[in-house]
Amino acid sequence: MNAENDKQPEEIAPSSPGNGASPENIESSENAVSPDNGEPATSESKLAKAKTEYGSEDLQHLSDLDHVRRRPAMYIGDVSTRGLHHLVYEVVDNSIDEAMAGFAQHISVMVNNDSSVTVEDDGRGIPVELHQQLSQEMGREVSTLEGVMTVLKFGGKFEKGAYQTSGGLHGVGVTVVNFLSQWCEVQVCREGHVYQQEYERGNPTGPVQKMGTTKKVGTRTTFKPDPQIFQNTKFAYDVLYKRLQELAFLNRGVRIKFFDERISEGDEFCYQNGIVEFVSHLNRASEPIHPDVIYFAGEAEGIGFEVAVQYTSEFTETLHSYVNNIHTIEGGTHVSGFRSALTRTLNNYGRKENLFKDLVPSGDDFREGLTAVISMRVPFPQFEGQTKTKLGNSEVEGIINSSVGESLAKYLEENPKTAKMIVRKGVLAAEAREAARKAKDLLRKRKDALSGGGLPGKLRDCISRDMEKCELYLVEGDSAGGSAEGGRLRDFQAILPLRGKIINAYKSREDKVLANEEVQSMIQAIGSGIGAEQDVSKRRYNKVIIMTDADVDGSHIRTLLLCFFYRQMYHLVADGHVYVAQPPLFRVRMKKDTYYVQTDEEMRNQLLARGLDNAAFISETGMHLTGDAMQHLCGTLAGMEEALVALERRGLSLREHAKRLDAQTHKLPVFHVFLGNTERWFSSRPELDEFLQRQEKDSGQELMVSDGPEPNDKPKPSEGDNEPHLHITELHEVRTINAGLAELNAMGFDIQSLIPQERTGVETPRYIFRRGEHETPMKDLRELLPAIRGAGEKGMQITRFKGLGEMNPEELRETTLDPQNRTLVQVSMRDAGAADEMFRVLMGDKVEPRREFIEKHALEVRNLDV
């Protein structure tokens, strides 16, 4: 071979005798493919002719070319679009290897106007010198470059093991590309010179030529796929774009320039963070649930792996796996190893951190919203499956399983916030699965119920079938159901008794739920369906009326019911079919009259009004109030009544708090501030802000505001760090008290008038309430209202209903059921939303303390058992 000759390019003989690329050779090979149908079909006679003409030493070479062209699918998968594009990837792969080995920085891929493709890199360039072994085998001078282009399984990569990826698709390299091209040209810049060789359908049109001097290095390959082999030889921009970008992601730092001359479009890809950026790219249109992409890499037993993971709020899984840059679409042992590591590790973490209530997520649950890229380097990959894109190496599964498991466990420990987000997402997925099952069950039961009579056994239905007139009372309470049944207007009022089910009961509290059967009964009775199957027009009643006791229990059940309707029967609420009954709280009997009072406030006001009749207030200082003046005093005191109780509920007595009264403004402080170990009080927001600013200035750092509960009187010494924690409590009720105090001041009373005084040796009462002839002595002003109400109560017989059950059927009908007298409150979307909001608070805030409580008690019980 004369490639090393120091001659001008034009002087190099295009061919020399005995060269394998003689015109005859090309001729025979070209004719071997029948041109009309594009099917590679070699005529046996032509082959035989070639053999005899070129001697037995050429047999292997001819067979390679012939075999590739006759059975291209064995080398590139198929001869459809996929196989066509595969040609480009084969050439690009060589450049990427060169780049990953650190010899090339830039790779350029260009689709030319004639649909040929040029791939160029600035690597070392394919060696061009004479190849001894090959020359001997062939009996002529053969350049290494020619060997690379025309001899199958010839190349440097066999030595490198880890990069040899012959899986029936890859590794056959540029030789196959050359064999399947109508023409191909390769140019090598190396050691200061340009070398070039051209081929037609795999055969060199001449020896390697030395073209001149250059400072560049690298390899440039241009080829045009053979239309005799491929059904379609048009490259698709998007397909190439996607794969080249993918290769840039998989091979961090490699710069790939892509340009399509046909449409003058292109792009450049280079990703310093590799598959981490790949995952971010895949998630570009989704909402990640944790900020950082989780990344691990490692190597074990010669197998290298990289994994990048991020969860999004989506429900689908996006997993891309690669082995030696090959997209393993059918997955395989690396993917199954990764999946089982993910499931096991997340479940272990969730268990350890107590994040599972009763459902433990399955592998599928942790696949929801998962975006993952797995990139493997496997020295001897075995590919299986329909498209040979499934990794079969069994050893890979265990390696990935344990390596990823270990790395992930460590990551979760170090990033608890992200860990909890991910586990929570899996729990939700598990719940959705479970919920779907339950909903299916429910639907089946409903159908069974409908075919067999349909309505819940507890329902006392009305007689009328005129839906527009019918009403359903949901009645909560032990005996209320009975009273309601007796008192209802049967013609159009139906009763469904409900009871809150107690699931946990402790000394100081209990947890109540709406039992499953109750929920089902309501759904059946109302008839308009739930969730996605709501149809308000199918409702059996025009009004659904919630009737619960006026106590704390009742209000909680009402909250549960409203929340259920709002969430699962949204349209029923939106269309205004849900109401809340207003049973009275008091029955008042006076002489022969009986009447009902709805609220505490109303009752108090009535008693006050009656008690003030013919009443006077006298103080020891000689103050004497009657009529309007006295009413004014009572109004002021009434306005303060609740606020004072609220203050005392905090454990602050008025007597104590009065000591903090500002002497000038006569106001009590509203803000209670703990800063580290210091306790401070402030009456207004500006004062507080000024203090905080001063503190921040003095300490030179921002104050840490701690959210937990208020420290119990004595602030805890800060643990570990010296940074003082700031805790601010705003006593809202004090604002009301201050307003009242101002009014009292105007009437001549100071704050001490509200507090009993030490009065040793004094005979006369401090204050007196006089009504008619009757006098009541008082120690402070707070006794005045109860005294007046007590007087007002005279002659009245007041019954406070502790529950609906305390009313007899007639009373219940008269006050709450009969449309003539009853008060119904229509539930608006805002009310229902408020119930939902309240519900969130009721549920949310107490989860942690509740768990602690249960854990603590479970421990005690265990100790008792021993």
Place this chain on the structure above:
Amino acid sequence: MAELKCSICGNSFEPAESTALPFCSDRCRLIDLGRWLGEHYHVTVEREVPEDELESEFRD
């Protein structure tokens, strides 16, 4: 209408874009239904020591 916050997944969403109000999606609504049927939703009734003087004066 202002953005709503889904009670199940916690994501904010435009009410006009949801067909599963008051949730962001059918799936979240389904999870909620599962919780009702599974009796996961409960309220805690605190029992206080009776101390309400205001009430006592109304009693017989």
